[in-house]
Amino acid sequence: MATAEVRAEITTFRGEMQRFPPAPLRETPGLDVNFGRMIILGFESSCDETGVAVVCTERGLLAHALHTQIAMHADYGGVVPELASRDHIRRALPLTTEVLAQAGLVLGDVDAIAYTAGPGLAGALLVGASVAQSMAWTLGVPAIPIHHLEGHLLSPRLATPQPAFPFVALLVSGGHTQLMRVDGVGRYELLGETLDDAAGEAFDKSAKLLGLGYPGGPALSALAEQGDADRFELPRPMLHSGDLDFSFSGLKTAVLTKVKAANANGAMDEQTRADLAAATQRAIVEVLIAKAAKALRQTGLKRLVVAGGVGANRLLRQRLETALRPLKGEAFFPPLALCTDNGAMIAFAAAQRVQAGLWSPEDDPATSLQHAFTVRPRWDLAEVSRA
Incomplete structure (x- = not known):
């Protein structure tokens, strides 16, 4: 009713x-x-x-x-x-x-x-x-x-230049993380996906652990701009798994452990929070890039389309274009307003x-x-x- x-x-x-x-x-x-x-x-x-x-x-x-x-x-x-x-x-x-x-x-x-x-x-x-x-x-x-x-x-096909088929798509958002082979409209093959948390969910949950506001992902990325990612060592789950699947729940647990340790030692100041944010962002981005590059090598394709809310992440955009150069690959993103x-x-x-x-x-x-x-x-x- x-x-x-x-x-x-x-x-x-x-x-x-x-x-x-x-x-x-x-x-x-x-x-x-x-x-x-x-x-x-x-x-x-x-x-x-x-x-x-x-x-x-x-x-x-x-x-x-x-x-x-x-x-x-x-x-x-x-x-x-x-x-x-x-x-x-x-x-x-x-x-x-x-x-x-x-x-x-x-x-x-x-x-x-x-x-x-x-x-x-x-x-x-x-x-x-x-x-x-x-x-x-x-x-x-x-x-x-x-x-x-x-x-x-x-959605990246709304932009100019428009990516031609076929391509590999990295769908990365708060609810989904998938790699797809796309041979045309309606012709989709799943290559890999997250086994637990999505990448966007890892951003949001880590942000919550750091006491950041909602929505957590953009807040964490903004804070990471002020941090030193080298200060904390965080895991890259399934980075060397040999397949194209993802897992981010272990990363969230590692962030929780670092936060608890900093709080217990009285060391959780603004710089520590920023450094943890930077380390978390880099860990997520490096896994996404490694899996996406592997998908291009595995399929023999040269075009990678990135879509979903996490596609707006500046570090992901910068690092991905650099990582694809040795493969002679090209990355396509939707306009920021359409991520x-x-x-x-x-x-x-x-x-x-x-x-x-x-x-x-x-x-x-x-x-x-x-x-x-x-x-x-x-x-x-x-x-x-x-x-």
Whole structure:
């Protein structure tokens, strides 16, 4: 049963929907779409960012807007799922209005609506799916569910120069750390993944041990700029494992041991904290680089795409480009503004799937009550890969 507050927010949402200019009625959802040129509105709401964007299959990214909930969750030291869901409801329509205005469009110009269907927080995903499918039904256009990680994986192709297929992708965020071989849109092969904590999670947990604020990863990286990474020796888990898998839980334990020792000796001052931050960051980055380079050698490929929130880390970007030179490899990153969760990557992934022939109106959940508002909080990327 929804709370009174959530009911009120949904009522407000319905009222705001009426502010949009009416669109031409399309009797059969999706069947009159011109697949040569499409304008796609994308929604991202898998966690604590509400992202909305407009992508044209011919012209690329037209506009995007993002609202982050960092300030709202900071007092709790992490994401509170119910608060995240409520905030997505409040932000979806204002952000939609903003991006349509930026692009010089009205809602009736939209040919399809894409949304993150998983993985992520169930409630947050349901908000995005509800908004997207409600709009799709109202307009009589397709609703296209997108895998969150596929959005990240393809996002560097929004930049110029665009990485050509095939390439190795390093997906590195707070919830995922994976190496993928990518031979085309929808053609993904898992090469390796974390066996426990993700790299972003290692950043966040270590930051918490150091008494840093939320979100921990960026705070730790900022503090590391002032530190001496050579002062503390930390492990590089699975660095020489012979495979392409990762493990970061042991690193977190080692950081905890160093923090306890410094506190016990009365040595935990600001410089010690900065030195530990620098050592932690370097340990994580060195493992990521070593595994990524090994993946290029193993596959024989020369292009490495880095995506996900940790892809914004400055040390990772600097060290990776240097490490790939002996391999004659090249690293590609999304623009910094698109490293975190965002609507642009969702709209773009939908455009890429349509253009690759991997989606048709028959796949539209809006045409089937059985699949309406379906989301997948847990969803393996391999399931969206074609043979």
